[in-house]
Amino acid sequence: MTTFHPQRPDTEPMHKPGQHRQPLWRQFAALWAFGLREYRLWQSYRINQVLWMTNILVTTLLFFLLGQTIADQAASLLGPAYGTNYMSFVVIGVTVNIFIATNLSDPFFRIQRSYFTGTMDLFLLSPMSIYTPLLGLMARSILDDYPRLFFTFGFGMLLFGATFNFTYWPLALLFTVLFLAAGFGLGMLSASSFYLLDIKKGTEPIQFVIQELLATLLAGTYYPVTVLPRSLQWIACLIPHTYAYDALRRLLDPGAQPNVPVLPIQHVFPGLSPVLIDGIALTLFTVILVPLGVFAYGSGIERARRNGTLTRWQ
């Protein structure tokens, strides 16, 4: 075996020696780069933009037209808690559903797409945090789905007679942050299935059960949970969507009465304001689901690193 005499090294690691983590601003710079990348991807498919706009128009109009058809009968079901304007009720339902469904369903889908196109391999070779690609890839979902908020509110208010009371907007914003965080916690749990449980293709069960099944049927996007049998109302209390709908409707719908209980759990604590119960529930969901999602996703990556399933191509 030979002895090799190397030249004087003139190399540099990707950042300073001994600095085990990239500074936070570099993680933000990476997130910004992801945002620009996703914008370029989104922008590069011009026909996609037309289809995107058409899809928003059609789905939003569909909900409103159906809503208007049954608005008078539906209003009587709302009860005093949510006011009497069904269009306002449905605008909040549709908006919250878009936001939370994006945060819950898209992480798995984004990771899956990135894995199969080979770009995830590249991200995992860079020294950034394993969570940066997960957050960065969500930029596309935000570009695709969050603007629907403006269309939904705009159509609802301008064309279909939805009205809102913005007196408590800071509180509504706080609830929005909470349900987005809780939804993303579930989204990270769902994304962790990709690496932790090797769910590489097809439908991911966590997002299917919670979003497609429970939230769609029970949380009360288009009707109040009071129309459901009592047992199903209790099941509705197990997902964050239900509390987000309840709180935001009480805060934003004109004529809504914040102190009238609707959800079964609100009847259990008659001394507490229903909005407070919603707040506590969403805070608990956030505090439990976000760390659990972070842990599950990190464990999934490490498990894949051990088992050799971390990258597709490299």
Added chain:
Amino acid sequence: MSETTEDAVLLEHVTKTYPGVEQSPRGAWLERRGPALWLHNLLGVARLTSNKAPPVQALHDLSLRIQPGEIFGLVGPNGSGKTTLMKLVAGLLQPSSGNGSVAGTCLSNTREIRRKVSYVSTTGWMGLEWPLTAEENIRFFATLCGMPTPLARVRTEEALHTVNLWEDRHKYPSQLSNGMRQRVILARALLFHTPLILLDEPTVGLDPVHTQLLLDLLRGRLRSYGQTIVLTDHQAAEMEGVADRIAVLDAGELVMLGIPGELRAALKEMTVIEVHTEEMESPATLPPSLVLAAEHIERPGALSVRTWRVYARTSSEALQTVLDWIVQPSGRVVFLAETAPNLQDVLALPRGAATGGHDESEHAHREAHL
């Protein structure tokens, strides 16, 4: 495992075993898909069920030391463990057992390792973003790795010039040939003068001109930075001209290691005899004792002609002995050549044959295969 700055790569008794992949029987009542697969794997993660599929051992008790600034070649046939070894050094895999370090960082510290390693793989889609131009692809990666924008601009230009792609910098990957895309990947790895560059089969798909360009780059510019380069190839011949040392892997084990001259010297006791014959059957008798191995090589398009490549111990009678063994009354020899072996031939030999050892069972296997 103590931290060390002595070696660019240090592996001590590293073994990598992949868990086997269980297949549910096709057409089974509950085929594992969707929720059934999720539940099954969840139970597996919680260790409530066991994986009955046999594990796959990719590396076995491998010890290796690569010095800083060295160009180190890894050769071996498909499935020999080259890519597993590269992934392990790149921090994409964890060893099942054994220790090691990369540029002084323990193998378990994968995040720190990723700061010190640039990895170029030419398989798959190479991580290129199709809606971004070649230049944008490289700068995107620079940003992801935390490189400040002004430096990223300078380094991107430098890297694109180095791989001869500056003129094509505004082209999208779909407008580039496969070889050009490969050079974009290489340029991406040149952004950072990391202590270690891993090149997994970098010349696959490159034309001779750009293969030479790459080899010159390895010998010249990268070496001048003092970067350690580990490259794999299943073509050992290319490696001979560029690597300071070469390791030959087979079935996850290190079978030879040394400078190219030493490895060639180890082959001096061997001769390679190539025989082209008319269509005929494999010899019915066992090969003579001086034959180490023999291959029948399919030559697409060469109908009715068979090529036999026989690896024999050097002897004045070798040529005649092999001819007596292989030629049959029904066949006619149309070409015969005896050559000195090169490193590529090591891959065709039974384990230990080239270095003097002799594995009878392996030899017997090769005979049976013939």
